[in-house]
Amino acid sequence: MRIGVLGTGGMAEALGGKWAAAGHQVFIGGRAPAKAVALAERIGARAGSLAEAVAFGDVLLVAVPASAAVRALGDAAGKVVVDCTNSIAPGFLLDEPAQAARLAAASGGDVVKAFNLSPVSAWREPEPVYGGTRLGVPLCGDSPEALAAVRELVRDAGCVPVDGGGLARAALLEAAAAFVIGVLKSGGQDVRAMFPTLPEALI
Template sequence: MRIGILGTGGMATALGGAWTTAGHDVLIGGRDQERAERTAALVGAAGHGSLTDAARHGEAVLVAVPATQAPHLVDHLAADLAGRTVVDCTNPITPTGEGLMLAVDGATSVARQLAATAPDAHVVKAFNLCHVSIWTLRPPTFEDVPLAVPYCADHPAAATVTETLISSIGCTPAACGGLARAAYLEATAALAIGLWWTGGQPRAAFPSPGEVPHP
């Protein structure tokens, strides 16, 4: 699959490397061409170029820029993203005196903002719950169980593309409904990251019902 990546930071590097290892055709796009070239070389991507080049390259396009920048960038590239699966992995969180908080009002999400600015693209929320280091594992498996990757999508074809992106790196797709539910994924990330920062283990708070011992 052809994948364009918007951004040259940690998530672009980690997921770009995972997808390249899985055999996908990845192009890294950035504002700074030296950084884009370095990132592409680091992950073994097929090439690098501008943000527009990356948007036009991919059947799928990963938005891997800060959440505050994502809506403006996608708005600028809306025509180039038309008809493509646009995967939003951003987390709109900000540190406050009360801990990490969502930078959106909770009634919407960055993913829905992207969908509003690029109405002809098929926006998906995915890959936002794990630290960047998790995506460098080949594959991400814990206690012999592949990592589940929740995603929210409205468009059936985009859901299929997203499941390919997830399963091809050894993870299990976990459909969580339409894009209206993307705010829940963003809120879950704010909660989980806040727990990590304070030394907690979010995973310990979510045991499977099957793990409960019966008398």
């Protein structure tokens, strides 16, 4: 795939690096040309502006702060847009709910919410396996073709795609991220302990 990555931070490096290593053509777009070039050199990609990344990619990863995502993406009609952003306000509440829906409305792209529930450290792992189970990545989107493309990218990141429903349900993923981040920041508890294993849940 031709993947345009919008951003030069940790998520851009971790996911863009995995996809470049898997053989995809990756283009890093950034507001600071030097940062984009440096990142591209580290992961084996090309570099340029945000607009050039949008023009290059059939698939676009939005890896800029949520507050800048709509502006950075621009017109993405006909493209698959992967939204990994979380819009968290001080106090770990949702600052702007339904971020993925706003991206879809503003850009015209086929938005899939994904990769927003785990920190960047998880995506830097060569094999994201925890407790013997490969990391699952929930996906929310309306386009079957876009979902199929993102499922492939999830597998190429060493993870398992999980069907989360249509794009309207992306707001639930965003709320879950806000809740989990708040729990972690307030006490550092292991949030996995809040969810029983499937056999136990069905008892």
